[in-house]
Amino acid sequence: MSEEKVEGILFDLDGVLIDSFDAWLSAYNEALEKFGKEALDEDEFREKCWGPEVKDSMKKFGLEEEAVNYCYSRYEANMDKVEISPEINRILGSIEKKMGLVTNTNTEQMAKILELHDFRRYFDVIVHGDDVEKKKPAPDSVLKACKLLKIRPESAILVGDTESDVRAGRKAGCKVIGVGIEGDWRIESLKELPDLLSEISG
Known part of the structure; x- marks a missing residue:
């Protein structure tokens, strides 16, 4: 996947951005x-x-x-x-792509999480579990995020930590970075993400 083809990065919430x-x-x-x-x-x-x-x-x-x-x-x-990585601001702030958050968490619960850990400013769109008919592992939330970001799913990378994330991303047509799980690429910690994205885009 070359630089011009990577148009957006999508993130799962639980297990990726927060430890819930x-x-x-x-x-x-x-x-x-x-x-x-x-x-x-x-x-x-x-x-x-x-x-x-x-x-x-x-x-x-x-x-x-x-x-x-x-x-x-x-x-x-x-x-x-619920805990959040102390380096989340550095990691998300280093990404110069459109970004979306795709989570099975509903809108009300997400609002409470953001009261404690406000990383909303990094995301162009947030798709909650109650924004779509079918939650992950269905691809609905991933496809909705891509549509809102005005990017093709084939040009997006989903970062997730469960088989549900991998299945949702692949059904939507995205590439997947697995955090502690096999995807198209695998990392063990979100700290590794900026370097991997540079390598993929390079």
């Missing part, structure tokens, strides 16, 4: 235990629940809307556990 793993783990376990299921350890949670939409994850345990809504409410209560 502990907050979601607590939220899921509180919901599971409330509705009579066993709590998950970190490995089980990562395998069964990390990445897909909450509704789809809860279906694996035979739980429906009431449990989903409770899980979301407990996530909001656990937002003090």
Whole structure:
């Protein structure tokens, strides 16, 4: 992918820009235990629940809307556990491309996250989970972001950390940088992103 073809960079939120793993783990376990299921350890949670939409994850345990809504409410209560990389401003500020944020997080929750960690200024567009009919791993949010940015999906790179991100990006026609996961390129930390983007564009 040459310099003139890279028109935009799209980012996932959870696990890429913020570390919300502990907050979601607590939220899921509180919901599971409330509705009579066993709590998950970190490995089980990562395998069964990390990445897909909450509704789809809860279906694996035979739980429906009431449990989903409770899980979301407990996530909001656990937002003090959400952390952000101290270098996020340097990393995002170094990218001289159009940028979009594509997340399964809904608008209300995103607003609360931005109250704590305001990195909105770096993004030309933000597509929330409730802005589209189908969340990732469907490509809807990625395609919507590209449309709003007025770029072709084939000229965009999606940065994500789950199989849902990889599938969404590839279904949309984007290249994918995996953070700790295989994509078209792989990095282990967001700190590696600026150098990789320079290499790709070069």
